Amino acid sequence: EDGDTERVQRFCDEELAPVEIAHVIESSPTKVRELLWQYLDEEQQGDVLPHLNDELQQAYLSQMSAHEILETTQDLDSDDLADMLQQMEPGVSSQVLELMPPSTRAEVEGLLAYPEDTAGGLMNTDVITVRADVTLETVLRYLRRREIPDHLDALWVVNRNFGYVGKLPIVKLLTHSPDTTVREIMDSDIEGIKASTHEDKVAQIFERHDLVSAPVVNDHGILLGRITVDDVLDVIRESADHAVMSMAGLDEDEDTFAPIVKSSRNRAVWLGINMITAFVAAAVMSQFEASIAQIVALAVLSPVVASMGGIAGSQTLTLMIRGMATGHINRDNLVWLIGRELGVGALNGLLWAGVIATITIIWYSDVYLAAVIAAAIIINLLTAVLAGASLPFLLKSVKIDPALSGSVILTTITDVVGFLTFLGLATFFLL
Amino acid sequence: EDGDTERVQRFCDEELAPVEIAHVIESSPTKVRELLWQYLDEEQQGDVLPHLNDELQQAYLSQMSAHEILETTQDLDSDDLADMLQQMEPGVSSQVLELMPPSTRAEVEGLLAYPEDTAGGLMNTDVITVRADVTLETVLRYLRRREIPDHLDALWVVNRNFGYVGKLPIVKLLTHSPDTTVREIMDSDIEGIKASTHEDKVAQIFERHDLVSAPVVNDHGILLGRITVDDVLDVIRESADHAVMSMAGLDEDEDTFAPIVKSSRNRAVWLGINMITAFVAAAVMSQFEASIAQIVALAVLSPVVASMGGIAGSQTLTLMIRGMATGHINRDNLVWLIGRELGVGALNGLLWAGVIATITIIWYSDVYLAAVIAAAIIINLLTAVLAGASLPFLLKSVKIDPALSGSVILTTITDVVGFLTFLGLATFFLL
CATH class of the missing domain: 3.10.580.10 (CBS-domain)
Incomplete structure (x- = not known):
């Protein structure tokens, strides 16, 4: 609490630019944030508003009447105004629009016609x-x-x-x-x-x-x-x-300084999705409980097989998503790339299958177990790179963001395939 | 191969800007790339060079003599020239410097004095x-x-x-x-x-x-x-x-179109590091082989406990790394933030401990097993958020990049703590 008072004190003493005030407000816990916001006069609030993140803009705008919003935002550029109107409740934003001078209103309404993530949404109209x-x-x-x-x-x-x-x-x-x-x-x-x-x-x-x-x-x-x-x-x-x-399943507007309950709720969804995928993998493993009861080493080594696949797949996935974002990857070179990734998967599969088989022999003195884990590693790494290379395109073609859901789908695949091949081969050959 | 010929054909037909040529070259597999590069005349090569990624710049520069480099790059800005010299072998770059006109040389040498990742490394000297x-x-x-x-x-x-x-x-x-x-x-x-x-x-x-x-x-x-x-x-x-x-353990210059062997080598390091951490977790699990042999469900449920911790921790880690990058997180609010994260970890720990315990009861009809997994989930989620919140600062204070090594250290912690608490508590209370 001492730190808070100090922070407010420093805030009042300094002559900060609106963008810096916004930064201080964003970097403060909720309680301090309220103090700071109240401390600003109407004009300052208007200057600071467009520099705040969407979540805070929305929060502060929702506390104001249409008249206050108009008063606060009258000096803003038309594109900032349009962006801000898109953050408001439809009822409030149409009230604000009605209160505007006709010329500004026409300009802002023109901008509102374009989706926020297009050139039209980015542009401003102050051209000469x-x-x-x-x-x-x-x-x-x-x-x-x-x-x-x-x-x-x-x-x-x-x-x-x-x-x-x-x-x-x-x-x-x-x-x-x-x-x-x-x-x-x-x-x-x-x-x-x-x-x-x-x-x-x-x-x-x-x-x-x-x-x-x-x-x-x-x-x-x-x-x-x-x-x-x-x-x-x-x-x-x-x-x-x-x-x-x-x-990490976070929204990019996830507010670093949101209160505990709100943050917990935001993150719970992702934890829930991952729990489901973890239980899918667990269900696969449980099909082999009889084998595990006989050879406990299978339980110990299964996560190793699954995790190697997860890493290899996420490397490919990351490279593909980034290549698509930079425009380096397109239909022309996709087939070549998938072939390249399979080559990389095969080479690294052979390498790490050898290393892991050697460790298994040293640890468990069991050549057959080593052979089974080596085969499982190779199969899982090939599956992983294939999934990592094709998922982004498959997801994009059904309009799902690969950056968000790619990794969770990928690790589900590598966990399931890893457990299935390792435990399946072990059950078939070792028992 | 047909696609390759077509690509080269299209390349020759179009009038492309240097930056677009660079983009086409970067988006091509190695063989096609060589064809395209050879096709450019010396002046074009010079124009295209600064737009290529560091890896390709290095590759092409290493094929040229100092004279050719000078010829090719004579029209470049001093800052581009300095950047490029930093990509060359020290022997070659000093040869190139010697061949330069004295005034250009002085300018470029001045720029070379600043590390590439500082304002001095970014600046150019063409000021009025x-x-x-x-x-x-x-x-x-x-x-x-x-x-x-x-x-x-x-x-x-x-x-x-x-x-x-x-x-x-x-x-x-x-x-x-x-x-x-x-x-x-x-x-x-x-x-x-x-x-x-x-x-x-x-x-x-x-x-x-x-x-x-x-x-x-x-x-x-x-x-x-x-x-x-x-x-x-x-x-x-x-x-x-x-x-x-x-x-994903990739270098940002990792070349999407590098040949198989090169890509495999780049990625093998990260797979190796992850293999070691997977075996650390496996070694922890193997301490409880006797318990697993008695209750096979422990083997099936262990990965669930570990993975929930991994997810919760990586959410916190990502938020911290991003907050540090934007400057929102500093010493002033760090303690508040760690407290907030512990609160989030506790709430989500309680929630998912309850859900997972319920699933365990339905699956294995074992209330004691359910109680043990619930306790392990809560402990592992609290450990995870604490590790996720403090690791970036600890790593940064010893000059290690948290973005690179944070997640691998974090998942090692959550795997080890997850296995240790779940299997440890099970051994103590259930056997």
Whole structure:
């Protein structure tokens, strides 16, 4: 409790930027968090809100009336506003929309039409457009008259129908003579990103071409807005978080500082799923209770067979999921890759079958037991790499996220196959 | 083989950007890759090289003489050149350095002085600096005379000793009158990043403040260079890859398309480590062979106890590693967090102990066995969350990467504790 008071004290003493305040709030246990939030005035709350994670945004927004929300968020960019509206109860968000000035409302409603994880959901509408036939002097005069959005690195060149034509980096405005026309110096090889493009694809485009901003167009090539690199950074960070967290069955918004009961509930689901798979494996093993009663070493060595398969499979699975995310793996090279993985599985299967057989001989002085465990290791490793290589594609084709459910399905397979081959072969050959 | 010819054919027909060529090469099996690489002329090879992953860069550079390397890479930025030199054999890289023009050589050698994973290693030196007392007109005149680097979003304001003073966004050059002085409109609240700052910290600074570029300074505040957001994107992507890949014991540079023998070797290490931990757990279990021979159900249920601990522990571990990466977890809130995790472990321990005990009663009609497994589950889940919460800090304090070795140590602990408590309690109370 002393630490808490100290934390609040330090918080009040410092002059922090909204993003830093958000970070402190996120890093605090629930009780302290409430104190800190109450301490902020309305304007500060509005500045801090878009920097908080979705879960906290939702929590704080749900405590406010539509009027308060509007008051708090009036200075935000249209894309931040749209994101936030998507966090609210439908009833509240439509109330907030009704209270907005008509122009803002139209802008925000336009953005709400696009799913959050597409280029349309990422874009903001504060673009500056110019026509190709004007001179730089006209452009410069125009720029001096209007408000300049953040991260302005380029103007967008459009035709009379607002169709996207090209990009005019503002650096070029500085280095070319004022009587040059826009057409002469614009980059026309930078394509517009379709509003329906998935955010992961958008991130790949930014990464490959080192972009700072990119134009977003509709199916007819009409300019809708722009995506800036700061939003792309968030996409990459979030998809990375998702990959890591989902491997442990956690939601990427799982709040590190949530209260005990809430956290327990979030994690119980995954523990439950894993319990079921553990009992499936146990049920397989229990079919061989008579064999185990005769040769207890089978019980001791079974988990070794199962775990080697689990590791080999998860290596392949991880490589496949990552290769699909980076776009390196596609239908063209999938067959080659599965063949490669089977080769790797066979080589490592032979190697570790040999090592484990040797250990078994030394431990139990039983050559037949060693032969059985060696065979089981090879079969399980081959099964594991085959499952690891094909699962991501199978799951994706039925719209299941391989990062989330791939590993649990995989280890169920390797446990079952491991127990079944080892105990089955042992029952057949050793008894 | 047909697919290969087709791929090469398509490759030759299209007009691809260097970054896209690199992507196609990375996505090809070794044999096709060689064909594609040979097909490129020297200049193209030079353009493509910096976009390839480290492993391929190394492979191709090792085939070239120092002269060829210099020829191929002469148009690259100094930071790309420095990165590439770090991939070469020391003998070759010093030869290449000797062949460089003195000015380039000095620049590159300066960059080589900083470790690759620091701000100094990320920065490039193509900065444009101005003095605070000149007018924008002077700045504009100066800009028209010189070559403009990529991603120029700001000029850096320095004093007469090249000490960093502030940032001058180039947008401001457009919107302010030419007789304004730099001092009047520069941003002096953007701090220089120390060259020794770790790249993860640099990424956090860029993310929090939505930067496109940032100045890098030495300990005395002298401007050394700048970091651009495209390099920060790479840092975030690489650290995300590292987090995901290292959980499966893979190197983030593990080449998805490497030949079988090479891949097998890379993965064998991790399989070996896991085999050792599996045998440690097996050795623990074998201490109770006499008990298992009497009650075979113990063999069947042991893996369930071990695996529930493994899952609970890896959830906590993942959350801690991610919280440390985002900077949300620090010494201030660590004690609170460990307490929270113990609470979560206790609640889920009670829940799943109850469920598993019920299943055990239904399956084996043995209340005492059910009581023993319930107790073992609770003990193992508490151990698991405690280990998961403290391991990352313990490992980090001895300079071991928790993402790489955390999970293998954790599952060894949960396997050993799971077997020990379940089989130990069973031996004590049931026999």
